[in-house]
Amino acid sequence: KAGVTQTPRYLIKTRGQQVTLSCSPISGHRSVSWYQQTPGQGLQFLFEYFSETQRNKGNFPGRFSGRQFSNSRSEMNVSTLELGDSALYLCASSTSWNDGYTFGSGTRLTVV
Amino acid sequence: KQEVTQIPAALSVPEGENLVLNCSFTDSAIYNLQWFRQDPGKGLTSLLLIQSSQREQTSGRLNASLDKSSGRSTLYIAASQPGDSATYLCAVQRAGNNRKLIWGLGTSLAVNP
Numbered sequence: 001k002a003g004v005t006q007t008p009r010y011l012i013k014t015r016g017q018q019v020t021l022s023c024s025p026i027s028g029h030r031s032v033s034w035y036q037q038t039p040g041q042g043l044q045f046l047f048e049y050f051s052e053t054q055r056n057k058g059n060f061p062g063r064f065s066g067r068q069f070s071n072s073r074s075e076m077n078v079s080t081l082e083l084g085d086s087a088l089y090l091c092a093s094s095t096s097w098n099d100g101y102t103f104g105s106g107t108r109l110t111v112v
Numbered sequence: 113k114q115e116v117t118q119i120p121a122a123l124s125v126p127e128g129e130n131l132v133l134n135c136s137f138t139d140s141a142i143y144n145l146q147w148f149r150q151d152p153g154k155g156l157t158s159l160l161l162i163q164s165s166q167r168e169q170t171s172g173r174l175n176a177s178l179d180k181s182s183g184r185s186t187l188y189i190a191a192s193q194p195g196d197s198a199t200y201l202c203a204v205q206r207a208g209n210n211r212k213l214i215w216g217l218g219t220s221l222a223v224n225p
Contacts, residue, residue, distance in 0.1 A: 045212040100161035
């Protein structure tokens, strides 16, 4: 059974650029959530999608956006990158609201 | 506001020891609590999920307990091995419309041969 797949694994971007990260959930999982992990703040919730609808959003600026497609795959986009956006971005999928989450290996974004 | 605290922040033990990692949360209105393991530079591996109506879950050498009334969970690791070295994170899923996970900062465990 394939797990949650995140691409790319590593990215290096320059300040001011934009970036798109991709997440393919486990087959049959309709909920996809995104988290940012940094050494100082730990794991912070970005947003959650279910059936192509954003259900919840964390306290991040509008430069962070996402979407979910009809096949449940999700993308997140960060525009006008800042040095502080350097982090590990993790995607998680779930079958329903109370079944726990399975995480991908993450995308390591470095902004220089 | 839900806050999750993990103690200790770091732990170093000799191989073979039994150990307990602690997680506390401030709001008992949770759906579930999940323990994860993270190896350096890697993603998260789910270890155990405890629903709010449950008291404990077991998987192999791991046992996790949940006491909602006191806002505590413990992860017990029996007969620790060097391969158990990792950071262990607990996360609570809020009750209500916002299902987001609230995380502790983790316990960094080193098991020495």
